[in-house]
Amino acid sequence: MGLLNVDYGAVTRALERKVGLDFRSGRERVAWYILEGKKLFTVHAPKTHRGDLRPGTAAGIRNDLKLTTTQFRDLVRCPISGADYERIIRQKITEGLL
Amino acid sequence: MHELVRGSCQAPHRVGRALYDDLISAGSHPSSIARWGPMATGEEMYEISAETLDAIVLERGFAGMHRRMGSLERTIASAIEQVVALSARLQTLEERLASQGVTRQAMVCDLGHEDYALKCPISVVVEEYDEETVARFPEVEAFASAATEGEALSLLKQEIVELYEELLATDEDELGKLPRQWRRVLSQLIQRDGPPQR
Numbered sequence: 001m002g003l004l005n006v007d008y009g010a011v012t013r014a015l016e017r018k019v020g021l022d023f024r025s026g027r028e029r030v031a032w033y034i035l036e037g038k039k040l041f042t043v044h045a046p047k048t049h050r051g052d053l054r055p056g057t058a059a060g061i062r063n064d065l066k067l068t069t070t071q072f073r074d075l076v077r078c079p080i081s082g083a084d085y086e087r088i089i090r091q092k093i094t095e096g097l098l
Numbered sequence: 099m100h101e102l103v104r105g106s107c108q109a110p111h112r113v114g115r116a117l118y119d120d121l122i123s124a125g126s127h128p129s130s131i132a133r134w135g136p137m138a139t140g141e142e143m144y145e146i147s148a149e150t151l152d153a154i155v156l157e158r159g160f161a162g163m164h165r166r167m168g169s170l171e172r173t174i175a176s177a178i179e180q181v182v183a184l185s186a187r188l189q190t191l192e193e194r195l196a197s198q199g200v201t202r203q204a205m206v207c208d209l210g211h212e213d214y215a216l217k218c219p220i221s222v223v224v225e226e227y228d229e230e231t232v233a234r235f236p237e238v239e240a241f242a243s244a245a246t247e248g249e250a251l252s253l254l255k256q257e258i259v260e261l262y263e264e265l266l267a268t269d270e271d272e273l274g275k276l277p278r279q280w281r282r283v284l285s286q287l288i289q290r291d292g293p294p295q296r
Contacts, residue, residue: 040275057230060232064239098275
């Protein structure tokens with residue numbers, strides 16, 4: 001198991017259901033993370049292919065989400081909920097990072 | 099364990115009481131071992147044949163070898179455990195290397211778009227992995243992934259233009275801190291080349 005070996009389907013589900021991203025609106029490969037009506041950052045959609053995400057793409061999406069490698073894995077594999085993720089982002093806003 | 103020193107001739111050998119007891123308990127018949135002594139010290143001594151002594155030496159040699167084999171087996175088992183642990187660590191390192199890719203910088207001079215041009219070349223990051231190449235412009239968090247560097251750069255340029263257009267089209271109040279920074283950066287780098295937007 002690699003450091004960022006994450007399944008494409010699991011990542012897509014986490015982005016859509018937990019983070020609440022909608023890749024069908026706006027640009028084709030990118031969705032905005034919106035909190036309280038403000039567009040905070042963009043998140044790239046995983047490319048459509050079977051199996052694990054490629055490492056560069058996985059690292060890019062992890063970076064988009066402002067998560068550490070461990071947090072990203074936890075988001076995809078369940079320990080981090082949508083509410084947890086929002087708390088992480090709100091904390092970064094409080095810290096003046098976003 | 100009682101000391102045994104084998105003589106160099108075929109003459110009988112003398113052994114002490116303790117070894118005599120060992121031989122009896124190991125199945126030797128008392129009649130096969132002649133009593134010799136006692137010594138002046140009062141110690142009982144016995145004579146055993148050279149063949150018997152050979153057999154004892156051989157048996158004790160095997161016993162020693164058996165002990166050493168046991169020790170060797172434990173050493174090998176420990177070494178195997180260490181090899182398995184090292185193998186797991188090596189696999190982790192290989193995966194870490196594979197997930198990092200080879201990174202270098204590249205200059206982009208043109209956005210490949212009819213309507214937009216760069217005011218000056220920009221430096222982007224190119225990361226090569228086994229099965230993909232990623233091009234990134236970290237200042238606005240744009241990235242694109244493709245099979246080759248050329249394709250990744252082409253997609254990155256497209257992404258930068260799309261991001262710029264989207265940022266320009268969005269009211270500043272709707273943008274967070276990061277996208278407002280991105281808009282400032284891109285406005286400094288990009289100029290409109292083509293006909294005015296309708």
